[in-house]
Amino acid sequence: MRPEGAPRPSCTTDGKSELHTQLQQLAKAAGLAAAVRINKSGCLDQCEHGPTVVIYPEAVWYGNVKPEDAVEIVNEHLLGGRPVERLRIADTCLNAKSCPHRS
Amino acid sequence: MRPEGAPRPSCTTDGKSELHTQLQQLAKAAGLAAAVRINKSGCLDQCEHGPTVVIYPEAVWYGNVKPEDAVEIVNEHLLGGRPVERLRIADTCLNAKSCPHRS
Numbered sequence: 434m435r436p437e438g439a440p441r442p443s444c445t446t447d448g449k450s451e452l453h454t455q456l457q458q459l460a461k462a463a464g465l466a467a468a469v470r471i472n473k474s475g476c477l478d479q480c481e482h483g484p485t486v487v488i489y490p491e492a493v494w495y496g497n498v499k500p501e502d503a504v505e506i507v508n509e510h511l512l513g514g515r516p517v518e519r520l521r522i523a524d525t526c527l528n529a530k531s532c533p534h535r536s
Numbered sequence: 537m538r539p540e541g542a543p544r545p546s547c548t549t550d551g552k553s554e555l556h557t558q559l560q561q562l563a564k565a566a567g568l569a570a571a572v573r574i575n576k577s578g579c580l581d582q583c584e585h586g587p588t589v590v591i592y593p594e595a596v597w598y599g600n601v602k603p604e605d606a607v608e609i610v611n612e613h614l615l616g617g618r619p620v621e622r623l624r625i626a627d628t629c630l631n632a633k634s635c636p637h638r639s
Contacts, residue, residue: 467631475576489592528570 441480452484455503460511469511482522494527495520544583555587558606563614572614585625597630598623 457471479485482496486506493516495506502520509515560574582588585599589609596619598609605623612618 470581472580473578477575478573490595492593 451500452486452498452503455500456486456507459503459507463507463512465507465511478528479522482526485522486520488516491516494522496522496526554603555589555601555606558603559589559610562606562610566610566615568610568614581631582625585629588625591619594619597625599625599629 453471453473460466460469460471474487477485477487479494479496482494484496484498486495486498487493488495488506488510493510495502495517498506498520502517505517506520509517556574556576563569563572563574577590580588580590582597582599585597587599587601589598589601590596591598591609591613596613598605598620601609601623605620608620609623612620
């Protein structure tokens with residue numbers, strides 16, 4: 434892991450498994466098991482945005498996602514079709530050399 | 537790993553790393569490094585289709601992909617925008633309990 438102060442700190446493994454589990458359980462409970470796959474990914478190269486979730490096919494990226502955000506992602510985005518704006522990584526921040534990153 | 541004769545045999549790890557490397561190198565050589573991310577994934581749940589590649593945002597799925605297929609995927613699909621039909625997993629075969637799987 435790269436240290437927190439690094440230019441591109443590791444997106445931290447804290448809570449990532451819990452986030453995955455939360456998304457999986459909530460999606461299943463919402464009846465989405467056959468429609469949505471909650472998958473792990475390799476490195477998404479968004480280190481500075483912390484734990485990252487990307488939803489395809491709509492290509493909506495979320496950054497600094499906490500396990501407790503899972504319920505909003507499932508209810509609002511997966512069920513409701515409304516991306517969760519407060520968690521979104523702006524398109525201009527994706528793969529950008531610099532941008533006003535949310536903390 | 538589940539055995540080859542199993543109802544849902546493991547998608548086999550043979551050549552998967554080589555496939556990933558091939559895709560990565562060819563995409564980079566084609567000038568696509570900034571436009572396309574060749575990412576690893578967790579299990580895509582398409583075991584019976586062998587090594588699987590999915591391309592988003594267009595959600596085109598390829599099955600039984602061999603390292604030597606990488607050049608066609610990069611040239612035809614990523615550069616040319618034309619999915620490689622011979623490798624495609626039919627939509628009706630995705631997550632289907634049974635289907636005439638390609639071998």
